Amino acid sequence: GAVAFDPQPVGTSASARTVTVANTGSAPLRVRGVSLSGGDVTAFAVVADHCSGVTLNPGSPCPVSVNFTPDADGNRSATLTIDGDGAPSATSTLRGVATDAPLTATGLPVDCGQSTATRCAVAALYQHLLGRPVDDAALQNYSTQLDAGQTTRQQVATAVQGSDEWRTRMVGLLFKALLGRPADAGSLGYYVPQLRSGSVEDVTAAIAASQEYFARAGGSNDGYVAALYHDFLRHPPDAAGKAGWVDQLNRGASRAAVASSIRRSAEAQAVVADAAYRQLLGRQATSAERTNLGNAMVHGLSFQAMQASLIQTDEYLAQAAPLTLTDAAVASFVDGDPKGNPGQFTATVDWGDGTQPSAATVRKAKTGFVVMASHTYGAHRSWTATIHIADVGGSQAQTTTTVVV
Template sequence: MYGTTTLINCTLAGNLAEGGQGATNGDGYGGAIFNLDGTLNITTSTLANNSTTGAANGGGAVYNLSLGTSSGSGAASTVTLTDSILADSIGSNDLVNDENSSTAGAAVVNATAPNIIMASNTLDGATTNGTPLTANPQLGVLANYGGQTPTMPLLAGSPALGAGAAGSNVPTTDQRGVARGSVIDLGAYQSTSASAVATTLTLSSSTPATSSGASVTLTATVTATSGSTTPAGSVQFVDTTTGATLGSATLSGGMATLTTSSASSGDTITATYTSSNGMGSSSSTTTIPAASSNSSSSNNNSNTSAPVNISAQNQAWLNAVYEKLLGRPIDATGLKEWGADLNNGMTPTQVVLDIEQTDEYRTDEILGAYQQLLGLSAQQVPSSAVNYLLGLMQEGADFRVIQAIIAGSDYSSTNADFLNKVYEEFLQRPVDPTSENAWNALLTAGYSRIAVVYGILNSPEYLNDLVTQDYLTYMGVEPDTNSLGAYVAALQNHTMNNDMVVASLLGSQEWISMASSTTSS
């Protein structure tokens, strides 16, 4: 960007700067912002989880470049940071300050006010003022925690809590409109005040079938220590044994669950609650118990162990779920595993989510998308492509991301033909002139086709169609207005993905009764 740009109370997350597509494939610079010979002011903002392709010095959050000219003169390039966070960039430093040549103007970063910049680099004689904190700010997941736009909360113990400094240019509220008060937090999110109702978090884990590689369900229950308000917000789960973030889940009725196959028996798991309704944060730990069976045994048939008594209703429901999701009857091993989970208190919705995270289900989804979007049979799809996309899903990628990658990889047509094909495929209509002009402008400006498809898949029109189709497929009726609006809002805010929508339908008492009555008849 050129000229003067000012960001106040902004969150920039998940952005990508890609290199060119020429013969040498250049590097990407400035995952969130590329400041070229301009003035950039960033105040009480959070820039996190941004990335660049190619260069380690690509500046995942900010790349500040002063570029010389053939005439020997160059404009200065200045960045001023105040009470802000630059962190968790993927594959590159968070901040790079670069004075490109001796003919360039000064490249200056002023970070004398309190800030967190986890990783930075100063190149070619550029000037960086100040000593920002470099500790991990311990940010929560990007989601809607109030206000009009998503934010990234500060988790308990974050060094950004109370580390800011008030000033004439520091706003009195955060990005959500929450008052900052006299104790200023770094970033766009101001934490809950000290007078908030305290909470306690209880964490438990299911027993995995094998010591490693098997799925476990983590259940966090959050309760208020006083009053009658039910805590709302999200819980982030971290494997502190390996240091891996397993994911996050939204509270429903004070409970949040996460099913993962990325943790092993004996690992210590920490869950941290971040409130969206004015309550205090809390955390708890648990250890994943020893496996229920020995995967190294010469006889891996789980049916050789003690039988599991499963009710007729649960058997009917599990078989119906398998038929719907996997297109086949449930096998004896699956019946025993999921039946035991139900007997041990796992909810039907949790079981469906667990089934949806199996490689069998996800592979079917991926191959189905290749068939639908590119016309490729399962035999024509390289196993390396399937494994890559499976890896993304195991790391938490929404299936909309997978669809965008597959559909956006088609460069065999013109932009107009591509847009029309995508609209016909996902919205069942031709692209309208207004939308075509808007998407064409982005493509011309350098947006990838993948980014365009992802934008379409996050549109209210597509999400309305998606939820409506879910209801027709699984419930046999269209959704009521309130349910449709709630699910679409959750999908737009990324507090739910479509697997969760489907799980909530198949796990409902209405669908369980339908499955049981269908079997008995």
């Protein structure tokens, strides 16, 4: 006889079906064993065998239960064989149709961890200036003021820079850069008040004028000038420049005066400007940008005001909440077919901004698959994107996600 299973999605198990074996002879029959064979044998399994090793009296039956768990699409079949002592084997054909595996999709939020572009910018500002996540109260206060037009990002940056938390972090960064160690409590107690009343350039020069810095430079005027060039200008000193500074030190000029002169030079300020571009805008400053901002700092623009001016730019907002998404993970999904591969799926994304849905890329993930897509929005806001996924076998799934730009 034959056993037919209802259509079953790949990777799932059908309810077991029972094959009844009966002794149709006139003498007792011992059942030796039950086996499965055929090209699709892996799609079927014996889940309960009450026949193997049993001796059946004439007319007596015994049951064998079989289930169907397809591992690939299409028609599947196998043969169930029951062997008995001294009697021909009995067989039953098992048939089942494997339908396409179901897809389960989940949207993946695309944002900076916040709900609006303004909040993204405030969060980025705190991370850049204080090296820590923004606290909830500050996030709510500043984002509300920004959205209402009551303040600007430049003013928020200036307020943050006016805190002793920022000054403490700044002194710590200078110690790490110039002395190769964290600032101790005594040094913080000395330099933080100096930074409160003075400038970053003043404190930088004071640390560079310390005996500790001089010792790290080798304890000689030659080594000291070379160290200042390395730390402030990012290159070795030229022979004439080195000779001139060393001569001044030999004639009695203070290390503080020499350090301050080099640190306040247009070249050093251009180096500082370039570092700010890298940190805040994620790119190298152009030659013109380096020169212009460096010269502005030579003529009185403070380090804090330089940072704040970059934070005010549209480019900074675009870094915090970019309008252009490139290969962003917008959804993940799992397929019931354990043999599924990215090539059997197609995915599209409706970005929710009125543009035509665009094709996306499906990639294998550690668990299941991920949908990657690129898009450029026309405005900063929170959008709802809809992701549609289809399998070549016919299964489909749809999910939505939030995109904050």
